[in-house]
Amino acid sequence: MARDVQITFDCADPAGLSAFWAEVLGYRLQDPPKGFESWERALEAMGVPPESRNDASAVVDPDGSGPRLFFQKVPEGKQAKNRVHLDVRAAPGLEGEARMAALEKEAERLVSLGATRLGRQEPAPPLGAGHVVLADPEGNEFCLD
Incomplete structure (x- = not known):
């Protein structure tokens, strides 16, 4: 059985890095939850404080065939060469x-x-x-x- 795959990036700036990879791959920012016209409004309604609103971001293939890319904020910077790229x-x-x-x-x-x-x-x-x-x-x- 084939499985869906998500590729996760640890990073310092999820919004910035997701925008970069969306351009590289022809992806788009994942839509906000139903009922919200923007992620900012959704995060506000969820009670996420402003300083935590760039803790994660995701981009998706507009055709739905490629894997979702997820970007999560981590405190440490990149330390060595990627083992997977x-x-x-x-x-x-x-x-x-x-x-x-x-x-x-x-x-x-x-x-x-x-x-x-x-x-x-x-x-x-x-x-x-x-x-x-x-x-x-x-x-x-x-x-x-």
Whole structure:
């Protein structure tokens, strides 16, 4: 039996990081509970104090097929290299220089949104198609491939 998966990020700024990843993946902020036009109104009605309203955030695939990404505030910062990371498929169907050019174009866009470029792995046929390594605004590594 296949199971749904949620990917959880520990972070300092859930709202900021969820907005970044929504842009990366073409996701959207999860809708507030029924009966509320905004998360701010929902959290206020739930009695969540203003200083705790950025303790969590979530983004979802608008088509409903991709996993939900959940961002939770933690007191400590990132300490080491990720043991698990996301590979963002940014050049489907492309090969060679056209593929790497598409990855570079997407890397430039994401850097303008707050990502940090960490490196580039050149294509190494027959198995390696090449990729670009980035970090999100809180230092979590991910690859464009």
